[in-house]
Amino acid sequence: MKVAKFGGSSVASSEQIKKVGSIIADDPDRKFVVVSAPGKRFSDDVKITDLLIELDELAGESKDYQYKITEIMKRFSEIVEELKVSKTVLDDIENTIYSTLNSEWTGQMKTDGLKSIGEDSSAKIVSEYLKTQGLNAQYLNPKDAGIIVSNEPGNAQVLQESYAKLYNMREKDGVCVIPGFFGYTNDSQLMTFPRGGSDITGSIVAAGVRADLYENFTDVDSVYVVDPRVIENPEEVTKLTYKEMRELSYSGFGVFHDEALMPAFQAEIPVCIKNTNNPANSGTMIVSEKDPKTRCVVGIAADTGFSNLYVSKYLMNRELGFGRRLLQILEEEGISFEHAPSGIDNMSVIIRDNQLNAEKELNVINRIKSELKPETISIDYGFAMIMVVGEGMMNAVGIAEKSTAAFAEANISIEMINQGSSEVSVMFGIRKDKLNLAIKALYNKFFQ
Numbered sequence: 001m002k003v004a005k006f007g008g009s010s011v012a013s014s015e016q017i018k019k020v021g022s023i024i025a026d027d028p029d030r031k032f033v034v035v036s037a038p039g040k041r042f043s044d045d046v047k048i049t050d051l052l053i054e055l056d057e058l059a060g061e062s063k064d065y066q067y068k069i070t071e072i073m074k075r076f077s078e079i080v081e082e083l084k085v086s087k088t089v090l091d092d093i094e095n096t097i098y099s100t101l102n103s104e105w106t107g108q109m110k111t112d113g114l115k116s117i118g119e120d121s122s123a124k125i126v127s128e129y130l131k132t133q134g135l136n137a138q139y140l141n142p143k144d145a146g147i148i149v150s151n152e153p154g155n156a157q158v159l160q161e162s163y164a165k166l167y168n169m170r171e172k173d174g175v176c177v178i179p180g181f182f183g184y185t186n187d188s189q190l191m192t193f194p195r196g197g198s199d200i201t202g203s204i205v206a207a208g209v210r211a212d213l214y215e216n217f218t219d220v221d222s223v224y225v226v227d228p229r230v231i232e233n234p235e236e237v238t239k240l241t242y243k244e245m246r247e248l249s250y251s252g253f254g255v256f257h258d259e260a261l262m263p264a265f266q267a268e269i270p271v272c273i274k275n276t277n278n279p280a281n282s283g284t285m286i287v288s289e290k291d292p293k294t295r296c297v298v299g300i301a302a303d304t305g306f307s308n309l310y311v312s313k314y315l316m317n318r319e320l321g322f323g324r325r326l327l328q329i330l331e332e333e334g335i336s337f338e339h340a341p342s343g344i345d346n347m348s349v350i351i352r353d354n355q356l357n358a359e360k361e362l363n364v365i366n367r368i369k370s371e372l373k374p375e376t377i378s379i380d381y382g383f384a385m386i387m388v389v390g391e392g393m394m395n396a397v398g399i400a401e402k403s404t405a406a407f408a409e410a411n412i413s414i415e416m417i418n419q420g421s422s423e424v425s426v427m428f429g430i431r432k433d434k435l436n437l438a439i440k441a442l443y444n445k446f447f448q
């Protein structure tokens, strides 16, 4: 039994959904199908999820939103008409939009309700389409499937009790099409996962039904060693471990959500990344154990949008609790951090820009000044982080040396290195304008 998840690019148009239909019909083991909302059909296109977020914003500001509903319904109408499925699906989608807008839900609950409509509608359309192709298919709502989540709007996490409920879904007849991206709390409140979270649903379903394989269908032939938008035709990765993939996903590989690894990992379900446009290609397998035949370094991931909070104070090393108090100030201001490399008399805290705003920044600086009395304090923007990832790399000689040589040869100054105790990655902090140059330099060093 397999779980097949189809991302936004795989359900973006009727043409793509027909490919999804063939892939499902080709293998009777594909019993559970998880779908995203229609994504981009071309680079400047807008994802349905983003249109729904815009609708929520307009409604929240009491602005005219009718044109946004028209835009959303136009996308769905095109798909439904071209697939020749019953138009009752369209009425259902429109009614769901209006009933959510007019519901008693407020704030983030309403936002989540609207955001979920993309995936929900997609699942209804795909299940209807599969029926027209002679398959015994049914739409399965996440509540009926048993996906129970924490009460964290836009950031939900699955609750353990979901898995036993999902196991019972094995008994269902035919192909079950489940919308990705959302679940329900124990008191029936709809909550979405973080953005890109349909991958998480797929993994939860795979773990719950004890699938033999979780197939994640997207628009590339495999996971590549670097982002293919930065390096043309990079090397494909045929196999990597859950740990490696989590590290790469968290650090910038947009192809698979980092939070989607844990459910599959815990239930020991192998994951395969495959291409809807080229399903015959074997794709990338994600497994528990490192294959000794694979390279030590499996990938280079990178991301921008980081700031460096730098604090220095002479004899910081002798001031008991300095680091803890600094991090506690951040915690109390609701700011999470990524890395915290330190020296004898200084400490840097790397923070994602989306964690900061002018007010929080001012509070943090004032509090650190008054509570920790540093000599220097600054927040420096415009950082990028690059991760060189590979399980077992800490036992291999020369990885850091090879990386730093690549930076030196490309004349890029390294602002920060963090190896930590992780056995899977080494992180380099550089100025963001040098990012693509740095990725190319590392790619050439490790993979050319």
Ligand SMILES: Nc1ncnc2c1ncn2[C@@H]1O[C@H](COP(=O)(O)OP(=O)(O)O)[C@@H](O)[C@H]1O
Pocket (backbone or CB within 6 Å): 006, 007, 008, 009, 010, 036, 039, 196, 217, 218, 219, 220, 222, 223, 224, 225, 226, 227, 228, 229, 252, 253, 254, 255, 256
């Ligand atoms: N290292 C990588 N390997 C493969 N794809 C990557 C990598 N880094 C970023 N990507 C991007 O991830 C995209 C697929 O993810 P996403 O857009 O979320 O797909 P989906 O619509 O299937 O959910 C690819 O088109 C590719 O541009």
Ligand SMILES: N[C@@H](CC(=O)OP(=O)(O)O)C(=O)O
Pocket (backbone or CB within 6 Å): 006, 007, 008, 009, 036, 037, 039, 047, 049, 050, 118, 180, 181, 194, 195, 196, 197, 198, 199
């Ligand atoms: N549609 C949601 C969830 C998702 O997983 O989408 P995609 O498969 O297009 O990454 C989003 O855009 O966040």
